Amino acid sequence: MRNMVEKNQEKVKEVMKRLGEAYPVTGPFLDYTNPLELVVATALSAQCTDERVNAVTKDLFRKYKTPEDYANASIEQLERDIYSTGFYRNKAKNLKGLGRVLIDEFDGKVPNDFNDLQRLPGVAKKTAAIVMSKAFGSHESVAVDTHVYRIARLLGLSQGKSIEAVRRDLNAIIPKEEYLQINELMITHGRKICIARRPKCGECILLDICPSGKNFDK
Numbered sequence: 001m002r003n004m005v006e007k008n009q010e011k012v013k014e015v016m017k018r019l020g021e022a023y024p025v026t027g028p029f030l031d032y033t034n035p036l037e038l039v040v041a042t043a044l045s046a047q048c049t050d051e052r053v054n055a056v057t058k059d060l061f062r063k064y065k066t067p068e069d070y071a072n073a074s075i076e077q078l079e080r081d082i083y084s085t086g087f088y089r090n091k092a093k094n095l096k097g098l099g100r101v102l103i104d105e106f107d108g109k110v111p112n113d114f115n116d117l118q119r120l121p122g123v124a125k126k127t128a129a130i131v132m133s134k135a136f137g138s139h140e141s142v143a144v145d146t147h148v149y150r151i152a153r154l155l156g157l158s159q160g161k162s163i164e165a166v167r168r169d170l171n172a173i174i175p176k177e178e179y180l181q182i183n184e185l186m187i188t189h190g191r192k193i194c195i196a197r198r199p200k201c202g203e204c205i206l207l208d209i210c211p212s213g214k215n216f217d218k
């Protein structure tokens with residue numbers, strides 16, 4: 001009898017095939033031109049849309065080009081510069097700290113290491129996974145955000161009750177080179193169809209393989 005991991009490996013393959021066909025272009029996602037900009041944009045994207053972050057970073061990245069620029073900025077100025085992304089006090093504090101840690105511990109460069117990235121203020125596994133994949137082409141983990149967490153559980157790909165548990169389950173059933181792709185496909189599906197608390201199951205191309213679909217169609 002096939003074990004659960006094998007069954008979920010097959011299932012996620014089918015999920016990715018269908019979502020890949022439905023969304024040949026995913027996004028919009030964050031604009032950046034180097035690893036530092038990617039870390040900053042990802043940190044700003046917490047509780048904020050990519051469109052809003054991109055509008056803010058358009059000016060921000062002209063003004064702040066190096067870790068020193070963040071480390072030497074006044075908190076008040078940083079807060080003003082990122083205000084409209086929300087949670088601006090915490091985010092400004094993290095950006096200033098990020099600049100300082102990069103200078104003090106990493107020679108002013110964003111580290112090309114999954115664990116080192118998590119030593120930067122405001123950077124946890126999700127951001128570290130995205131930065132490793134996008135900036136360095138090294139796929140260390142699926143980045144589990146609210147969409148990935150919800151959809152993986154609804155599809156029965158994980159029974160995990162925490163982001164960390166779902167992350168481990170997904171990492172075990174998805175080929176490494178597809179870690180970034182599953183993140184982007186599920187985010188796109190979560191924005192368009194499998195919307196939190198009001199999924200459009202009737203329009204969903206995964207309905208026949210989703211154990212949760214019928215629950216929402218009643």
Ligand code: SF4
Nearest residue numbers: 194199201204210213
């Ligand atoms: S069938 Fe419904 S719950 Fe399942 S993935 Fe599609 S939209 Fe989400």
